[in-house]
Amino acid sequence: MKRLLLIAVFAGALSGARLLAHHSFAAEFDDKQPIKLTGVLKKVEWTNPHIWYYVEVKNPDGTTTMWALSGGAPGQLMRRGIRKDQLVVGQTINVEGFRARDGSHNGFGRSVTYQDGRNVFTATPQDQQSK
Amino acid sequence: MRYTRSLLLLLVLGALTVMTPLSAQNTTQKPAAPKPSGGGGIPRTADGKPDFSGTYQWPTYLPGAERGRSNATIFDKKNFAPLKPGGEAFFEPRTGDPRHDEPRDFCMPAGFPASVLSGNAMQLFQTKNYLVWVHEFQRNTRIIPLDGRPHRDGLEPMYDGDSVGKWEGDTLVIDTTNFKRWALDDHHYTNGQEFRMHSDALHTIERLRWKSPTAISYTITIDDPKIFTKPWSQEFEVIAKPEWEKDGLFEYVCQENNRCPGGKCGSN
Numbered sequence: 001m002k003r004l005l006l007i008a009v010f011a012g013a014l015s016g017a018r019l020l021a022h023h024s025f026a027a028e029f030d031d032k033q034p035i036k037l038t039g040v041l042k043k044v045e046w047t048n049p050h051i052w053y054y055v056e057v058k059n060p061d062g063t064t065t066m067w068a069l070s071g072g073a074p075g076q077l078m079r080r081g082i083r084k085d086q087l088v089v090g091q092t093i094n095v096e097g098f099r100a101r102d103g104s105h106n107g108f109g110r111s112v113t114y115q116d117g118r119n120v121f122t123a124t125p126q127d128q129q130s131k
Numbered sequence: 132m133r134y135t136r137s138l139l140l141l142l143v144l145g146a147l148t149v150m151t152p153l154s155a156q157n158t159t160q161k162p163a164a165p166k167p168s169g170g171g172g173i174p175r176t177a178d179g180k181p182d183f184s185g186t187y188q189w190p191t192y193l194p195g196a197e198r199g200r201s202n203a204t205i206f207d208k209k210n211f212a213p214l215k216p217g218g219e220a221f222f223e224p225r226t227g228d229p230r231h232d233e234p235r236d237f238c239m240p241a242g243f244p245a246s247v248l249s250g251n252a253m254q255l256f257q258t259k260n261y262l263v264w265v266h267e268f269q270r271n272t273r274i275i276p277l278d279g280r281p282h283r284d285g286l287e288p289m290y291d292g293d294s295v296g297k298w299e300g301d302t303l304v305i306d307t308t309n310f311k312r313w314a315l316d317d318h319h320y321t322n323g324q325e326f327r328m329h330s331d332a333l334h335t336i337e338r339l340r341w342k343s344p345t346a347i348s349y350t351i352t353i354d355d356p357k358i359f360t361k362p363w364s365q366e367f368e369v370i371a372k373p374e375w376e377k378d379g380l381f382e383y384v385c386q387e388n389n390r391c392p393g394g395k396c397g398s399n
Contacts, residue, residue, distance in 0.1 A: 027232075027233045027236050027394050028393075028394045028396070029391075029394075047384075047387045047388035048382065048384045048387045048388065049387075049388070050388075052388060052390060054399065066399045067399070068390065068399045073251075073381075073383065074381060074382075075252070075267050075380070075381030075382070075383060076250075078381060079252065079378070079381075100391060100396045101394040102391075102395050102396050104396045104399075105398075105399055106390070106391060106399065
């Protein structure tokens with residue numbers, strides 16, 4: 001319950017956050033290539049300079065593609081109360097964001113939600129802080 | 132007997148020392164507002180100097196007119212002094228090469244003053260002879276002597292320059308020279324077409340002064356004689372965040388998982 005409340009608070013506090021182009025973000029990701037993925041969270045790297053998490057997405061032909069998605073710096077997320085254990089490996093998540101400029105299966109996750117609509121986090125300009 | 136008399140004298144002197152400021156406070160008619168330069172209510176060290184040790188939010192610029200889309204605080208161009216002839220080099224053209232245009236994408240340092248203005252927590256440690264200023268962003272650390280020594284000679288130019296500090300009353304003044312030519316601030320994250328590069332002649336003066344028991348007035352003077360006709364300053368506010376003490380600063384190792392330097396991520 002406490003966790004749900006916490007997530008609700010984050011969702012409320014961050015829902016108004018705009019995704020804003022940051023040069024470091026712009027150097028790596030293309031805001032003209034939005035992506036919308038649903039898949040199983042396979043791994044979380046709670047590391048600097050930005051967190052990365054890996055989502056296995058099923059393709060229409062039955063194959064799977066592993067997407068790597070970037071988020072904010074661990075310290076900035078933790079100071080906002082967002083902790084690694086809120087990204088539960090094995091859960092299915094929805095990710096909206098932007099694809100990497102090099103066209104690879106990498107991207108920036110602007111928002112992450114669970115299937116039931118619970119918000120994990122929404123990006124702020126801080127999350128796109130330069131390195 | 133002589134020992135007893137001396138002890139009594141010490142006790143009386145001690146009592147007077149303690150009572151004097153209390154008496155002065157009792158005669159004050161109005162509640163004391165925070166004094167701009169010292170006085171009661173601000174943190175002080177045992178030797179009476181203002182104490183800046185603590186955990187803080189990054190410096191914020193109160194008018195905030197030019198913060199724009201950047202998370203970090205940046206300098207407001209309305210505070211700039213006029214450019215001198217040739218000072219246009221301040222606005223360095225972009226080349227399209229990320230190693231030139233976005234060196235931080237390759238984990239290069241922000242450099243002072245941009246390093247201090249980045250939107251992350253910071254922690255200051257003050258002793259009689261040093262101020263150690265640690266910023267969570269890139270774990271940038273400045274070790275600033277306060278013992279009156281001069282700047283060091285013969286050093287190669289540096290991203291953070293060479294800093295020395297001194298006290299002017301209750302204001303801590305930090306003088307920094309010997310910079311490498313580098314980005315002045317994070318303005319280019321707000322406007323990707325404009326880059327602000329200070330010259331290798333940059334000289335900065337920072338002034339820290341408690342303006343209330345929980346907020347520091349922090350002024351940076353930019354003296355760059357290759358760029359500007361005269362020095363100019365911008366005042367920031369630094370808010371104490373004692374509630375961040377428990378967690379302290381988090382680690383920030385940019386090289387640890389820098390997956391997409393220059394936009395080249397590769398396969399997973």
